[in-house]
Amino acid sequence: MPPRVLGLERLLLALFVASGFAGLIYQAIWSHYLGLSLGHAAYAQTLVLGIFMGGMALGAWVVSRRGVRWRRLIAAYALVEIVIGLAGLAFHPVFLAYTGLSQDTVYPALESAAAVRAWQWGSAALLIAPQSILLGMTFPLMSGGYLRIAPRADGEILGGLYFSNSIGAAFGALFATFVLLPWIGMPGAVAFAGAVNLVVGVLAWRVSRRVDAQPSEAPVVGETPVTPSAAPGFFRAMLLVACLTGASSFVYEIGWVRMLNQVLGTTVHSFELMLSAFILGLAFGGLWVRRRAPRVTDPVAYAGWAQLWMGLAALVSLPLFANSFHWVGWLMGLLPRTDEGYALFTLASGAIAMLVMFPAAFFAGMTLPLLTMAMLRNGSGEAGIGRVYAINTLGAILGVVLAVHVLIPTLGLQLSVTLAALVDVVLGVVLIRWYAAGDGSPRTLPGALVATMLVLGISLVFGRADPRALAGGVYRTGAASLGSGVDIPYLKDGKTSTVAVVAGDNWHSITTNGKPDAAVNLDPDADPADDEITMVLLGTLPLALHPAPRDVAVIGWGSGLSTHSLLGSPRPARVDSIEIEPAMVEGSRLMMPRVYRAFDDPRSHLHIDDARTFFSTGRKRYDVIVSEPSNPWVSGVGSLFTRQFYGFLGDHLEDDGVLIQWVHIYELDNPLLATMLAALGQQFPHVDLYLANQGDLILAASRRPLPAPRYPAAPDSGFAAEMARVGLGSAADFEVRRLGDRRVLDTLVRMTGVPAHDDFHPVVSLQAPRARFKNRSADWLLRLETAGLPLLETIAGRRTVPADLVLTEAEGSLSLRLAQEGRRIRAAMTGEPLPGAFHEPSLADAGRELRLLSGAGIGQQDEGRWLAAAAQVAEATLSGLSPSDLDGLWIDPVWYHAEDAPVSVRRVLQAYDATARRDHAAMQQTGLAALDVLDPAVAPLLVREHMLVIARLGAIGQGDLEASVAIERQFGRDVPGGGDAAYGFVRGFLLAWADQETSSD
Known part of the structure; x- marks a missing residue:
């Protein structure tokens, strides 16, 4: 590289590190923002990834078409960074205005779910598309401007910029989740990224006055001699390879994330660790190209071998994943349940993600610079940079869509990754055999293909994880697999999670990514499973509190027992159950006949949707809403326990409506429980607390005073027998489980000093995984319950049940x-x-x-x-x-x-x-x-x-x-x-x- 360029190189690379750093902060934080609009973290991550990549593809394409005519590319890059920064500073106020417009004006005017969904996805895309397009312009502008002063250092420049941007991105993802969100929340994080872009833009503008003024060493556009390999169709072939390898890479990423969720837990932290591991692999692949670019005489051959090795590494990742359950089990047995232990678990989780994802991602990181080099050296000019970048990004979008909506639901995770690996192997063979310039490379292909077949066989045999491990939740229990005394009659990789049904002696438990969601004893004459009292109480408490619960909505399907219990009474005229994952409903059919009313009663209406979208359609209002989502430490679920969401639900309740909210007190601590209680109390003036068992709390909330519970079943009816089986044989059984009113809630909040849980400060999603790891329990309510003096009766309106009222015997309460x-x-x-x-x-x-x-x-x-x-x-x-x-x-x-x-x-x-x-x-x-x-x-x-x-x-x-x-x-x-x-x-x-x-x- 010429000496006159070396003085600017480090500064340009540093600026591009900062640019990538800010870019991944946007991607991470946008996922949280759009999760509030779309209602599910997995869908939000998919949309953000698609629009992020699509916008960058469009931005790169614009530069490929127009940038060759621009004289000052680094100055254009600086202006783009400044505009990105200003948009980052404005994002939060714009999002608030958009949310207000949607909820107050647009949603009430839309009557169909399809129209609401079209508005949600379309408007959400428009929120982030402008910045995404601008972000896509940065790489071709920077690399094009850089190449104008050193065109003979194409590989060094492309690899260096790709490495710099990717390494910044990897640390940006981690910094957003582990530092910015806990420190300044979502508004502060996105503004912080905007400030970084502004600084980068200002510095780049100053640098541009020196770089853009440098004379070029060679003609820039279309004057590089075309080698014989640049026959008609060569460029189209390179672009097709760039597209397909982008698709396969993102099938890998989504497949690995979904698989590792079952090992490391579906948390915000684990997702960002996996994302960083993937991006780090890409970064070091680019670094390899940078360091060896002068010796790369045939970039097509190198790209072909990189494709082939990428496919092999992806196949090897599957047996590594299958064995990772044992590694995490060993870690869980070794580490203390402390903050230090959680920090070590987090580091180890990142190491496991690196081991599974890094090798294939490393070779993926080589392909884009190498394909771009091949285009440049064969006469594409600067336009080739933008075209390769754009088509590779479009391929990534294709991979995301195929993975989420076609491959994973149809083939499952293992076969989806396997298919993507075979695509990369085939691409590598095609490049080496038909497009490489050298004559020696194809001679090694037979041996490589034999090795591929061997690795494929090993991967298919040893890469299939034990279903007992997939359903075991090693990140919670520390056991690498469930015991041999259970069966797994159902296991499916759904669109958002992997659902399994675990079967024991007369009982079935349904799990999501290894986390049990509901257990039911299928023998009605046997003792109920521990979860049954919670689900039956969720379904019957609204019947006991509301005088006329005609229209009822249930958020979360689980086993279907809560919906089944609601329909045991003739009073509900319609029960709408909302579930995001179709596999959950499919798996719960194995709970039949214990949940038959949920499936067979004509009043039962199942909706595969997210709660926000469903309630936003038309003007739905209900007498009762029962909310029993997954545990709030699961990524995205914490947003269903915020003051904004409770206000949203309140708007969809009738004036005398009742909200029934489940929340666990195990694997949680008292401040986290208090912040969710504060959120509920901020929206509802009347709240009663019921203790279903030692791990489950049920909250009844209303904007009108709540009455004493009445028994909701007719004497000697089948419904009464179902209730009595779990310990609900009379009104006294409801009353004895009532802890008190909202004065208990307010006092717990005051003791902790926590604010109400807020959409834009997701402390529960960030801190609950740590509480789960430490086996913490939000035990204050249990301590109030076990206090042997009439404390709650004196200060919180608890009503003592007289001894002449019979209490039904039941375990677990x-x-x-x-x-x-x-x-x-x-x-x-x-x-x-x-x-x-x-x-x-x-x-x-x-x-x-x-x-x-x-x-x-x-x-x-x-x-x-x-x-x-x-x-x-x-x-x-x-x-x-x-x-x-x-x-x-x-x-x-x-x-x-x-x-x-x-x-x-x-x-x-x-x-x-x-x-x-x-x-x-x-x-x-x-x-x-x-x-x-x-x-x-x-x-x-x-x-x-x-x-x-x-x-x-x-x-x-x-x-x-x-x-x-x-x-x-x-x-x-x-x-x-x-x-x-x-x-x-x-x-x-x-x-x-x-x-x-x-x-x-």
């Missing part, structure tokens, strides 16, 4: 178990018949000891034992039993006969008596009196915590919030609240609640 346990200890203490065996034998032991010690005088030596036993019995009864049921237990206790008990015993008994009566003034008085006499050396910590909280609840019950806080400040320092303290969180919750109530007055 924490609320039911606590209520039943309280009834058992009451019966044991008062001499009534015992309603079933104790779940906790230690509680029965505590009751016996309390009665034994209370039968006569309680000596000083028995004080500690009596207080410990009393606290354990109080913990099991004071919260779960109504005052009438506490008569004889704590109110005038029939088991207490001691005459000369220590003062501490008498004071504690008085405090429990006041609590049982719900006499708030007496609670405050007796709790404080007990605190005055309890000796920390004798009285267990739990007793002292009880007295402190009883006194505070007494003050709260009288409306004296300042007194409650003062009691904590006065006595709290003597009652430890951390470590083994059972009520440390409860005390903090009460402080937050008092603060909440005070600020709202």
Whole structure:
């Protein structure tokens, strides 16, 4: 390269690194933006990829047609970068205006789903197409301007620019997800990219005054001698190869991403790691060309061998993928469940993605520079750069469309990648055999073809992953495969995910990318699966709360059991179920006949669509909407738990409509749950919380006050039998699972200090994968439920179920178990018949000891034992039993006969008596009196915590919030609240609640 060019080379390459860096920030962030419009991350990624590549193809084509007439190509490049930057700064306000126009004006005017979808996809494409076209102009402008001053360094320039742009792109994808989104959200990220483009444009403009002024070393356009290989049709052949290899490369990318989702998890982080691995491969392929370009005498032959090796590397990637389940299983067993462990898991995930994707992507990165060199050296001139770039990009779009809509649903992931690999092998053979200039290269083809057949056979045999591994979710469980005791009767690679049905003894579970979504016991006479109470409660709670639920919508199909349960009542006239993945519905047919109404009832209407598109069609309004999407750590699903989406759903509810929302509390932490609760509470003034089991929370939200649940089934009906099987045999079974109203929600939000979850700050999608890896649990609600004092009854409107109302026995319900346990200890203490065996034998032991010690005088030596036993019995009864049921237990206790008990015993008994009566003034008085006499050396910590909280609840019950806080400040320092303290969180919750109530007055 001439010395006069070397001084500018590093700056031009650095500018192109920054340009690629900003370009992939756009692609990453646009996927999040358009996911809010299109309703599904996979569709948004596909559209962004298609428009991004299509726009770049058009931009490159424009330069190929017009750029040869432009004298100052680097100056044109600078102007393009500046315009891209300005568009980046304006993108967020434009998107907000577009969203408002769509929701307020366009959608209400459209009556058909096809019209809505056409508007969504067309308008979304227009949002990003202008910048994409401009981005497509950058490579041919930069390379053309560069080549004008050093045309003999074509390979070095093309490979160097391709490497620079790609390496910047790879880091841009990672920087967008791991730095910008958590730091400044989507608006800040896209503006940051715009600022980068502006800086690049300004610097490029300054450089252009030196570069564009340099005299060319040789004629630029059409004056390079045409070699004999440039026969008629040569250029068309090179362009066809560029198109087909672009298509195969993107079949690889989509196929690898879909496969690795089953190993690494379908998260935002894993997707960007895979994308970066692919782009890094492309980058280093370009670097290889740059470094060896002077020695490349026949770029066509090199391109042919690159194609052939790319196909072989793609075939080898399949056995590597099949073995990656074992690698991830080993990692999950090795790494600690900490932030550091998650960071190492993320790095290892990137390494696995590199191992699978990098080799083939490396050879893919060689092909475009080599094909462009072949065009230039055979007389295409600068126009050849844009043409190759444009046709390669159009091929990429073709690959995306074919992969998503044809190949993967028809052939599956493995065969789709295999077919694309064979296309590349054939392209390589054609280039070497018919278009390479040298005579020696074809002689090695027979050996290469034999090797290809061998690798193809190995790939077909060893590249097929075990279905038990595909359905196992190793990224969650750490097990590389499900056990041999289960079968996989259904496994299909759908358009958006891989769906499997796992079958055991009489039960079926349906999974998405290895994550279980629903499990059903097919034997109606056997115990239900753990998920069944959640799905049946989702389907029956709206029937229990809404007086006339005629029009109902269900977001998410799962097993179909929620829809089936809704249709057990004659009151719904129509149930619209919305599911994005057809394979999910197809797989759920294996749940028959347990879900027969979902398929056979004429009131059931299934829609394969995303929720936003479906609700946007026409003017749909519903009495009830049931939302049970996938887990919010799954990429794109978090947008269904934002304040904007809840407002959107609210607009599609009738004035007295009810929203029923499922959210898990396992594999989540309290701040993440709180931010989603805050989003719901911001849109709905009335919210009730129900605990289905220890892992599933169900929220009922409305803009009108919610009534107490009524039993929705006719007595002795088949529907009533279905409900009773999972523990819903009466209205009391609904009530016992109710934790409280939105005051609980507001207090949890205040304790964490988190804002409402927002579309443009996707903290759940970003942070929930870490919580899942760490096996975290949003346990605050469980701790409130297990608190043995009437906390929720005092502050959150919880209604205690009287003992004369029968509760249906069921496994898995924490609320039911606590209520039943309280009834058992009451019966044991008062001499009534015992309603079933104790779940906790230690509680029965505590009751016996309390009665034994209370039968006569309680000596000083028995004080500690009596207080410990009393606290354990109080913990099991004071919260779960109504005052009438506490008569004889704590109110005038029939088991207490001691005459000369220590003062501490008498004071504690008085405090429990006041609590049982719900006499708030007496609670405050007796709790404080007990605190005055309890000796920390004798009285267990739990007793002292009880007295402190009883006194505070007494003050709260009288409306004296300042007194409650003062009691904590006065006595709290003597009652430890951390470590083994059972009520440390409860005390903090009460402080937050008092603060909440005070600020709202």
